[in-house]
Amino acid sequence: MAKDLLNQYRKYGYAVERGVFDSYEIAELTHAFERVHDEAMLLGRSYRLLNAFFKINNDAALRPVVRYVQWPSYFNRTLDRYRRSPRVLKFLAPMLGINLKQITNQLHWKHPGTANMECAFHQDAKTLRPRDAFRDLENSSVQTGIAIDHHDRSNGAMVVYPGSQSLGELHLDAEELAMDQRLDENDLERLGLDPDKAVTLELEPGDVALWSPHTLHGSGPNRSNAVRRFYINSYIIAENSDRGEWAFRNGVSQPLSGQPAMVDYDELYEKPGPMFVD
Numbered sequence: 001m002a003k004d005l006l007n008q009y010r011k012y013g014y015a016v017e018r019g020v021f022d023s024y025e026i027a028e029l030t031h032a033f034e035r036v037h038d039e040a041m042l043l044g045r046s047y048r049l050l051n052a053f054f055k056i057n058n059d060a061a062l063r064p065v066v067r068y069v070q071w072p073s074y075f076n077r078t079l080d081r082y083r084r085s086p087r088v089l090k091f092l093a094p095m096l097g098i099n100l101k102q103i104t105n106q107l108h109w110k111h112p113g114t115a116n117m118e119c120a121f122h123q124d125a126k127t128l129r130p131r132d133a134f135r136d137l138e139n140s141s142v143q144t145g146i147a148i149d150h151h152d153r154s155n156g157a158m159v160v161y162p163g164s165q166s167l168g169e170l171h172l173d174a175e176e177l178a179m180d181q182r183l184d185e186n187d188l189e190r191l192g193l194d195p196d197k198a199v200t201l202e203l204e205p206g207d208v209a210l211w212s213p214h215t216l217h218g219s220g221p222n223r224s225n226a227v228r229r230f231y232i233n234s235y236i237i238a239e240n241s242d243r244g245e246w247a248f249r250n251g252v253s254q255p256l257s258g259q260p261a262m263v264d265y266d267e268l269y270e271k272p273g274p275m276f277v278d
């Protein structure tokens with residue numbers, strides 16, 4: 001990671017590394033997103049198998065809409081390869097070292113013309129459970145998002161609040177249910193923050209955004225004519241987490257295999273599925 005990128009991340013709680021993945025790699029990832037999307041549409045309802053979870057918004061008036069899929073890397077080798085790419089370790093190692101687990105592996109879609117596909121301002125740290133499974137979170141974990149499409153304000157790019165990573169845990173009404181809640185500038189004002197200081201992360205396909213577990217962020221609606229996709233992976237220093245799947249062990253990329261590890265689905269062993277979960 002270039003020194004200025006690291007400095008930007010430390011100072012503002014976010015950074016963007018441009019052009020990490022090339023157009024061939026983005027075509028490969030696009031194909032993987034399409035494949036998982038087709039699988040989700042075939043299921044038609046929210047569905048779980050072990051840690052893999054397909055979140056499908058089902059409004060009777062509309063056809064099913066795929067919102068996100070957690071842990072697709074268990075069943076899609078392309079996605080598994082990119083989540084543990086040495087290209088990613090290059091940024092992470094200067095911040096977190098070379099023994100890293102992963103606590104999020106998630107595909108996000110923001111389809112055009114769909115209401116409610118927003119994400120209210122929130123801090124990812126507040127969604128982690130159980131809290132005591134994670135230690136020194138602010139210095140131990142980094143969230144990353146690979147842009148599959150061009151992201152800007154018109155299609156619901158992520159909006160971050162610079163410097164918010166140093167404010168600790170904030171009290172937000174929508175913190176638990178940020179997904180599909182409106183991105184509301186009033187939430188910033190209620191915290192005494194200036195909405196004009198929020199930054200929209202304009203990204204090109206192949207760029208990687210990094211943000212901290214306490215960085216306040218969210219995203220607005222997609223008002224464009226095209227889908228906006230984001231491949232989100234978050235990492236944590238292995239010894240500071242009791243949960244998560246290995247991503248890098250002594251710097252060596254770790255494919256997913258064998259018995260799934262406990263991540264955030266507490267009933268992994270008692271209720272593994274497969275099952276619809278509407």
Ligand SMILES: O=C(O)CCC(=O)C(=O)O
Nearest residue numbers: 108119158218219230232
């Ligand atoms: O896709 C998005 O913009 C939402 C990402 C996000 O806020 C998150 O994963 O915490």
